[in-house]
Amino acid sequence: MMKGNLLISSMIERAERFFPKKEVISRTSTGIQRFTYAEIGERTRKLASSLKEFGIEKGDKIATLAWNHHRHLELYFAIPSIGSVLHTINIRLSPEHIIYIINHAEDELIFVDEDVFPLIEAVHDKLRTVKAYIVMTDHELPSTNVPNVYSYEEWVQTGDKAFEFPKDIDETEEAGLCFTSATTGYPKGVIYTHRSTVLHSMGLAFTDTVGASESDTVMPVVPMFHVNAWGMPYVATWLGADQVMPGPRFTPKILAELIQDEKVTMTAGVPTIWLGLLKELEENSYRTDSLRAVVCGGSAAPLSMIKTFEQKYNVPFLHAYGMTETSPLATVSRLKSYQEDLPEEDRFNIRAKQGMLVPGLEMKVAGGQGEVRWDEEEMGELLLKGPWIADDYFKDDRGNETFIDGWLHTGDVCTVDEEGVIKIVDRTKDLIKSGGEWISSVDLENAIMSHEKVFEASVVAVPDAEWQERPVACVVLKDKAGNITKEELIEFLKPQFAKWWLPDDVIFMEEIPKTSVGKFLKRALRDKVKEHYESAY
Template identity: 65%
Template sequence: MIENVKEQLTSVHTYVVMTDKETSPETSLAPVYSYERLISEGDTAYEFLQDIDENEPAAMCYTSATTGMPKGVTYSHRGIALHTMSLGLADSAAASESDVSMPVVPMFHANAWGMPFSATWFGSKQVLPGPNFTPRLLAELIQNEKVTVTAGVPTIWLGLLQVLEQGNYDTSSLRAVLCGGSAAPKGMIEKFEKDYNVPFIHAYGMTETTPLVTLSRLKSYQQDLPDDDRLDMRSTQGMAVPAIDIKAINANGDIEWNGEEMGELLIRGPWIADEYHNDERSAEAFQDGWLHTGDVVTIDEEGAISIVDRTKDLIKSGGEWISSVELENAIMAHEYVQEAAVVAMADPKWQERPVACVVVKDDYKASTLKGDIIDYLRPQFAKWWLPDDVVFMDEIPKTSVGKFLKRALRDKVNQ
């Protein structure tokens, strides 16, 4: 792949190939070196510099670009260190030496959510499923390696649930499944906790936030609430972890923390980025010390945020806003639905109307399901929120990190 574009790589002066062999591969790239051979020829007495400034860059990741071109985010040594310490707090991810940690998220996705750093710092065992994992492999690793904490996006856990329903796997070692990247359906949270006795912890973050911002844990006085109330609270994205400030704004200024008023989430803190790498979009996203996330949220009296939608994914129909996230979560609670994404379709009368893109579970036929899904939604939403159509797909397109690629879905439904 690199050979095809080498003439355009004018700043590159050396190529290093990562292989298990000590010989350089046959290639037209030059000069080229084998990583293993370079290491074997290194000076074992070399002392690395110890005076690296903590504010110097340590890593860079790019946003997953569900709505546009990716943006580069640089992480400092200090930012990664502080973020790593936050993962060890009892009311955060509670990372410890006794954990067996399995990030089901690639390193290019916000440094695998910082889990390899926390595992190294606290001395946890790490289980890495690799790039070509399947839900069945995850179930086997959890059982065989006695995984205690694992993390990934909702589509990962939907797939794992399907495998757990089909086979007999021991998941009793799990003390937490961490879920982020997008809102998790309430039905999925309930199934993990009631059917498999696995605590499901909803979290929120972004590439720009290293990524942890909020985490959903019940406060001490909420533990004895009725099951439905506890589930409602667990399905929020939770409260900001220590050292992070949040607020949300709309056209009228800061929103009320009443769980109803909506606004764009703003974040600041010691591991939050303050610019994109060589990108003019920095001026829009970073203002007066705050990161403008583009996520529309409510914040309740306890300080817990709930994601309503991305600003670019909200559907404006007849001058009123419709949340694609709320519709998606409701549809995915249907017993025959495996995945669902809702996008806007252009409409000459209403400007935009919602369309549901649905993947059904293996054992069910889609042909009889369209009316059932609309009827299922009818008692839950106002009539004008109901999707105009339900489009059945074999698979919903996803980004490299497993998020629904709504840009591609919008193109498809608007053809």
């Protein structure tokens, strides 16, 4: 058999050749802009040639601080296609963490959106390796004291549209770098190779996973700085699907309008995004009949939310699971053919889980006595391996605690049913141990969020002298939902859980702290709960 070399440049080349008329619809600060793949390909080649002209070499790290738009998409291909490494930076990180990861990566250039540029202005004197800053804007360059600032559009205009992507790159060479969102300590970097990115994109195209297709109009709501927007821009470009980039500081209203106006068929994001969209759909009227899949990951989606999308809006909902270390796709929840005839409630209960392992990966679920039984009861930590699973952290010895004997120890506790379907019960650090028994904060959260008056809920443990730990629920009510008491909410939970699972208290809040990518931030929430009880005495 021929030895193929799996390179990211082959994806944009395929889009140019076979789908030159298909579109990238990009929302920027000045409105909607439209580009064909022929135009995106030409701009990408010009940008790549300008990078080479500047002196960028194979292996150099190039950072981006940007929203989801066409320029960021061009960087997704221009940087790795010349053998350099695309380093997407989470714009919501603290300045301390941004300084750390830029210096740790030893970034040579930073491509930055104009509205994010103040972040760079505040920290540029602490960045040790950066040689230049390229501002992405529809306007003139901002006035600044930062040295070596260039215009993105000028780099594109002066580049060579006939630039040929080099073919002397090996598929195992570095192509991308993402850092974890760091709930504790400094973020940890994960390197992606050309090979891992291409194989991960294949995984997204499988019919029994996400099933991305040329016929789709894909809108990645998950940020392009977060695990490469779950790989959606890569697979959409490769397959020639139209793409809708929602741009800077979008709102649920903007997302609903884009879905309606651009006839989006597939979109992806975390549960808090979809909770906000549902609220907008309930308050105003939009057409969503083009949607064939809402892909949800990052944390467990409430069963009630899945039901609302499917029963009220007739929008299929795909529950998925992954993490920065897994590129991220690891599991997708789809029914097997013979499960389609199950009662509706049983079908929903299966699809509310994280699903089955994507083909190409391996898994183990390790409990205290070895691998757990597939009985949906015994819990253990999920371990993964495969061609798009990381095997270490970037220049970081903390990998010794995570990558052991060829397996990624995810830190996620799960059960497996007899069909091989995984249900994430909790993070190892978030499980609540009460009287020697484990309580899943995730199960409690999803049950609470099924109440019609509840918008968001998160459950944390508080110390208890008798039981070691007890659960406390933190709840945000829907606007105009009216009041509900702690006692009413606990009464609502009683039929669903054993008595010792029920929260000892319910704290009503205006907002639950979230990570930079929209997940509940349990560490900050525990601090708020501690402050709540300290102030009460």
